[in-house]
Amino acid sequence: MLRVAVPNKGALAGPASEMLSEAGYRQRHESRDLTVLDPNNDVEFFFLRPKDIPIYVGSGELDLGITGRDLALDSTAPIEERLQLGFGGSTFRYAAPAGREWKLDDLAGKRLATSYPNLVRDDLAAHGVEAEVIRLDGAVEISIQLGVAEAIADVVGSGRTLRQHGLIAFGDPICTSEAVLVQRAGSNGSPNEREKAQLTARLQGVVFAQQYMMLDYDCPKELLEGAIAITPGVESPTVAPLAEDGWVAVRAMVARKHVNNIMDELAEFGAKAVLASDIRSCRM
């Protein structure tokens, strides 16, 4: 039986469970449940703190886990990314009081508060900056005001928390994060590889389905070549004859973020009845 770790709280918990449900797995109904057995799929899910998930997966006790790339990098556990899941996007950045220009070198000799001390120490070392790293559990943005640090390094989503505390991000992002499926480092080809590959493929199907849409349209035959250039699909589009002579129906997957531009372009080009629909899941 495959044993899989899922975030039990925080920004990643809801979307991770939704993605697993969409991929056909049983998820918990009670937020206090710490395990769920899915006998049909031969998987047991363990609901754990996202920060702890690299430890369980790195020890080999659990086969796969969902966590944030930033948390995975901060952990010293031997784990590797198997799949990017496309949600929980954030950047991890240095920040300090607004009102002056900050550069990375300005951190030399300063106290820097963070919940991700390893990630920060590695980045400071890579830039040759020596600063004192103060480890806090959360609410890091308030630490400067409270006098324990001169600067911070923290997760930035919308940027609202930084603004609210009069802070400004500076320097290149230390890390660009999203939710990732992780496994123990070097465990590809382990005895349960087939089961791990199946869960990975199912999640990949949902990730693709969320990032793509299906486009259908009618196209005059003489414009087909140009229309295919606009919607080349993933492999190549499906083209089928229409009852009316001189027309074909075209079906192709397009990236969700470009769908409206592509629909405008097709309509301008001479396509008719351009329809966009959601994809629930797929295997590529």
Ligand SMILES: Nc1ncnc2c1ncn2[C@@H]1O[C@H](COP(=O)(O)OP(=O)(O)OP(=O)(O)O)[C@@H](O)[C@H]1O
């Ligand atoms: N505001 C946000 N927007 C997007 N992703 C976020 C945001 N906050 C956190 N994350 C992501 O979620 C993960 C951290 O999750 P979470 O906040 O649940 O952990 P935690 O801070 O260790 O736990 P807690 O805050 O409950 O003590 C990281 O991968 C981070 O990049």
Ligand SMILES: O=P(O)(O)OC[C@H]1O[C@H](OP(=O)(O)OP(=O)(O)O)[C@H](O)[C@@H]1O
């Ligand atoms: O840029 P924003 O959209 O404002 O989000 C960023 C904030 O969200 C996270 O905090 P969380 O809610 O996890 O609380 P924590 O500080 O206790 O970890 C993160 O640590 C930042 O504080």
Ligand SMILES: [Mg+2]
């Ligand atoms: Mg948090």
